[in-house]
Amino acid sequence: MLALPAAAHAAPGQPVDGPGMSPVLTWDAESVYGGAARSPTLRPMSPAELKLARERAEVFFRALQGVPSFAQPARHSSFLTSWAVLDAGPVLVQNLIVYWSAPRDTRRRADGAYFGVMGGAHEMLYVDTNRLPNAPSLAEREHNAWWRGVGDAGRSSGAFPEPRIHGTAGGGNVYGGYWIATRDGRPALEPAPLAPLLQGDIAALKRRIEQSASSAAGALRELEASMTPEAMAARRAKREQAWARMYRNPDAMQRELDAAARNDQQDYEQRQARFGAAESPTGPRAALAALERQLAALDA
Numbered sequence: 118m119l120a121l122p123a124a125a126h127a128a129p130g131q132p133v134d135g136p137g138m139s140p141v142l143t144w145d146a147e148s149v150y151g152g153a154a155r156s157p158t159l160r161p162m163s164p165a166e167l168k169l170a171r172e173r174a175e176v177f178f179r180a181l182q183g184v185p186s187f188a189q190p191a192r193h194s195s196f197l198t199s200w201a202v203l204d205a206g207p208v209l210v211q212n213l214i215v216y217w218s219a220p221r222d223t224r225r226r227a228d229g230a231y232f233g234v235m236g237g238a239h240e241m242l243y244v245d246t247n248r249l250p251n252a253p254s255l256a257e258r259e260h261n262a263w264w265r266g267v268g269d270a271g272r273s274s275g276a277f278p279e280p281r282i283h284g285t286a287g288g289g290n291v292y293g294g295y296w297i298a299t300r301d302g303r304p305a306l307e308p309a310p311l312a313p314l315l316q317g318d319i320a321a322l323k324r325r326i327e328q329s330a331s332s333a334a335g336a337l338r339e340l341e342a343s344m345t346p347e348a349m350a351a352r353r354a355k356r357e358q359a360w361a362r363m364y365r366n367p368d369a370m371q372r373e374l375d376a377a378a379r380n381d382q383q384d385y386e387q388r389q390a391r392f393g394a395a396e397s398p399t400g401p402r403a404a405l406a407a408l409e410r411q412l413a414a415l416d417a
Contacts, residue, residue, distance in 0.1 A: 130232065137220075138188050139196035139231035142178040144171060158202035170201035170211050177213055187215065193240075196221035196231035203344030208247045215242040219241075249305060250295055252277060257293055268320070276309035315412040322405040330402070337392050344385050353378065 162170075178197045181187045187195045196218070201211040222237025233239050249255070252275025260278045284291045290305070291297025297305045342348060353374055364370040396402050 122299050128224055129340075132222045133220055133231060135194075136192055137194060138182070138190065138192050139194070140229045141172055141228070143196050143198040143230040144174060145198065145200040149242050158208050159205060160203055162201070162203055166203070166209060167201070170199075172208060173211055174199035174213060177244070181215065187217075190217060193217040194220045195230055196223070196233075198232065204247070210248050211246040213244040213246075215244070216240070236363060250299070251275075255280060255292060255295060255306075257281065271384050276314055279306065312415055315408055319405060319408050319412065322401055322408065326401050326405065333392060337389075340385065340388055340392075344381070349378065349381070352381070361382050 145295065177199070181195075181197060194216075194267070196216050197213060198216065199213045201209055204210045207224055216231075216233055217240040218233050219238040222234040222239065223231050224234060225231055256275075256277035257280050260280075280292045282290045283294065286296060287298060288302060289296050299305055324379075343352075356374060357370065360370065362374060364373055
């Protein structure tokens with residue numbers, strides 16, 4: 118996955134000599150998870166949990182050393198950063214980010230590990246364990262408008278048209294920008310219940326209809342108030358005062374005032390007709406009725 122320029126760390130360090138692979142893993146204990154891209158840990162991790170996460174990262178780093186583009190980059194500085202946090206469950210969630218960075222934007226820590234400079238040029242591959250991508254991210258681009266949140270689990274939970282599977286590799290499925298594998302081989306995605314989605318859309322449409330009706334009623338009241346005899350007389354007097362220098366002839370003034378009054382009446386009738394017009398067959402009330410019929414027809 119390619120990413121926009123980003124930062125691994127903002128700390129100072131020694132410049133690297135040029136293209137090449139970091140000699141060691143860039144490991145961050147969970148105690149320094151305060152970066153903007155990192156979620157807080159459920160509780161401080163135990164030494165055993167930290168040891169397990171570090172070992173997993175080392176295994177991944179050794180595997181990368183068998184990848185020529187990582188182990189022998191021609192133009193980049195390559196390195197792997199990793200850290201872990203405990204999420205609800207508790208579940209050990211590990212983040213691993215493979216970097217191919219411009220050497221000028223790469224620094225070296227005291228232990229020899231590479232890290233990226235804030236705002237530098239970096240290409241990154243994200244690998245997470247025990248975490249699914251956010252639903253809006255996994256949805257295909259043309260389906261983003263159809264994403265729906267489900268339950269109280271936040272944006273990591275949601276429903277959307279099933280993304281295409283482009284292939285399989287290593288026991289996992291390849292989606293648009295993601296490869297997802299599960300330990301037991303079960304699919305990471307499952308069919309969403311239709312009823313909650315319909316109920317959510319119905320509730321949203323009802324709110325929209327209510328707001329539209331309230332707005333229309335207010336506009337109609339203002340329109341009717343603008344055509345009372347008192348309002349019409351006040352408007353005519355105001356125009357007469359404003360046009361006094363333009364129409365010095367009294368007869369010409371009366372003709373213009375009468376013409377303006379006729380325009381007011383015509384505008385009033387047109388706007389009143391729009392308020393009373395039947396809703397479009399594809400309008401929100403028709404859509405609401407269709408959704409309610411679909412919900413009622415669901416098999417219990």
